[in-house]
Each structure stands twice: as structure tokens, then as C-alpha cells.
Amino acid sequence: MVRALRWIVLLVAIFAMNFPVLVTLVTSFKSARELSVNPGFWINAPTLENYVRVLQVSDRLNIFAYLANSFAAAIIGTGLAIVLAFPAAYAVARGNFGRRTMMPIIINLRAVPLIIFAIPLYMMFQWLNLLDTQLGLGLILTIVNLPLALVILVNAISDVPIELDEAAKIDGATTLQIMLRVIRPVVRPALVTTFIFGFITAWNEFLFGLMLTTNKAVPMTVGASFFFSASGGGIQWGMASAVMIVGALPPMLLGLVMYRQISGSMTTGAVKG
Numbered sequence: 001m002v003r004a005l006r007w008i009v010l011l012v013a014i015f016a017m018n019f020p021v022l023v024t025l026v027t028s029f030k031s032a033r034e035l036s037v038n039p040g041f042w043i044n045a046p047t048l049e050n051y052v053r054v055l056q057v058s059d060r061l062n063i064f065a066y067l068a069n070s071f072a073a074a075i076i077g078t079g080l081a082i083v084l085a086f087p088a089a090y091a092v093a094r095g096n097f098g099r100r101t102m103m104p105i106i107i108n109l110r111a112v113p114l115i116i117f118a119i120p121l122y123m124m125f126q127w128l129n130l131l132d133t134q135l136g137l138g139l140i141l142t143i144v145n146l147p148l149a150l151v152i153l154v155n156a157i158s159d160v161p162i163e164l165d166e167a168a169k170i171d172g173a174t175t176l177q178i179m180l181r182v183i184r185p186v187v188r189p190a191l192v193t194t195f196i197f198g199f200i201t202a203w204n205e206f207l208f209g210l211m212l213t214t215n216k217a218v219p220m221t222v223g224a225s226f227f228f229s230a231s232g233g234g235i236q237w238g239m240a241s242a243v244m245i246v247g248a249l250p251p252m253l254l255g256l257v258m259y260r261q262i263s264g265s266m267t268t269g270a271v272k273g
Contacts, residue, residue, distance in 0.1 A: 021248075028241035035237055050242035054227060063246065066223030070203055071250065072134040073219060077141025078198035081149045082191060084142070089153035090179050094165065103154070110147035114207055125212055134217045137209060141202040148201070149194045156190030157183060196258050200251040220247045 015022075027035065029046040038044055054063055091097045121140065122131075130136030160183060168178045184191070209219040227243040228235050 050238040066220045070220040073137040074202035076138025077202040080142040081145035085149035093157035145198040156187040
């Protein structure tokens with residue numbers, strides 16, 4: 001009885017937390033006619049009409065281009081953030097460099113509304129000819145991801161026994177070799193976690209995508225808004241729901257596929273290694 005009650009509570013909680021997503025999913029399978037007479041949760045006549053319309057490429061709308069732009073920018077923004085944050089995190093964790101001064105500033109900087117940097121960044125990117133480019137958007141996303149990446153990796157490296165570094169130094173390893181051959185395999189779960197969180201953050205970024213792109217490098221978050229009234233006559237709720245579901249699939253699938261990679265203890269990995 002207790003186990004059954006636990007499952008009931010768990011299922012109710014899951015349903016409540018995911019209710020907006022479920023409503024969006026249900027709406028995406030309804031035609032415009034059914035939505036006008038049946039806006040509720042149940043579907044009388046499911047259809048793929050909205051997905052077919054979303055996946056059609058036209059001069060104004062190209063969901064595949066939006067997905068490709070988001071993917072390229074997210075990979076650049078996440079990968080470059082990890083490359084920059086990893087040696088910085090090692091310096092903070094092992095050399096205690098900037099732990100009391102730099103880290104609080106970085107953490108607080110991430111809490112500042114990004115709109116504050118809109119005007120100077122736009123002027124800078126205009127001068128560098130990086131407006132409406134995947135590289136430009138990726139560089140901005142690198143800045144967005146750096147604080148989170150640094151915090152995660154500093155904590156992960158701090159949990160690694162320093163005896164591993166000392167043993168490697170006795171064997172003649174350089175600092176770079178220690179980072180790449182000793183520390184990196186141990187903190188691999190933290191690197192995967194950083195990549196997943198960074199990718200999702202970069203994929204969901206809307207402000208800089210709206211501000212820095214116009215045509216060639218429009219990301220999915222901005223491109224999705226073009227579908228809301230693509231056919232005129234007000235918001236097309238079925239079409240809008242379908243494009244939101246398609247846009248949410250990449251980060252959701254990444255989280256599901258890489259979930260097992262996140263689990264595990266850093267120290268346990270070191271002992272096993």
C-alpha cells in the first residue's frame with residue numbers, strides 16, 4: 001500500500017510538472033478546426049498536418065536552417081567554454097588562484113541580466129563583421145556558458161585527491177600532461193555535465209539570437225517565433241506548438257542519451273583508474 005501511494009504521488013507530480021509540455025504536445029496534433037471547438041486536453045482526430053507545414057521549406061521559413069544554426073552555435077559556445085574553463089578551473093582548484101576574488105565576481109556576473117550588455121556587444125560585433133554569423137553567436141554563447149562551466153569544473157577538480165598530481169609530478173609529468181592525462185579522465189562526468197548544461201543553455205538562448213542575427217544565422221529560438229503567425233489571421237496555435245516540440249527535441253534527446261554519463265563519483269573514478 002505504501003509503495004502504491006508513493007507511485008501515485010510520483011506520477012501525479014510528474015504529470016503536474018510536465019503539464020505545459022503535454023498540452024503543447026497535444027495541441028500540435030490538433031487541426032485548426034478541432035482547436036476552435038475542442039481546446040481541451042483530449043484529441044478527437046489526431047493529425048500530422050502541423051508538423052508537415054512546419055517541416056516545409058519556403059523563402060520565408062526554413063526550420064532546418066534554424067536547427068543547423070542553433071546546433072553550430074551551441075557546439076561552438078559549449079566547446080569553447082569548456083576549453084577555456086578547464087585550465088582556469090585547474091588554476092583555481094590547485095593554485096588557489098582567484099578563489100576568493102575572481103570566483104564570486106564571475107558567479108555574480110552570471111546573475112546580471114544579459115540585456116545590460118546588448119548595446120556594447122552589438123556595436124563590437126558590428127565593427128568585427130560578426131553580426132548574423134554562426135561564429136559570432138557561438139562566441140556570445142561562450143561568454144554565457146563560461147561562469148557555469150568554471151563553477152562546475154572548479155568543484156570537480158577540487159574533489160580530486162591532490163596525491164594524483166603529486167604522483168604524476170614525481171613521474172616527470174608537466175602541468176599540461178597532468179591536466180590532460182590525470183585530471184581530465186577523472187573529471188569526465190563533470191565535463192559531460194558541463195557540456196549538457198552548456199548546450200541546453202546555448203540552445204535556449206533567445207536574446208542574443210534576436211539581437212545579433214537577422215537572416216543567415218537565425219537560431220531555432222528566434223526562428224520558432226516566425227511560425228506563430230506564418231499563415232496570417234492571428235496565432236496558429238497548432239503550428240506554433242509543433243515548432244516548439246521540434247525545437248525542444250535536440251536538447252531533450254541529448255539529456256536522455258547522456259544521462260548515464262553524468263552519474264558517478266569523481267573520486268570513485270580516480271580510484272578505479
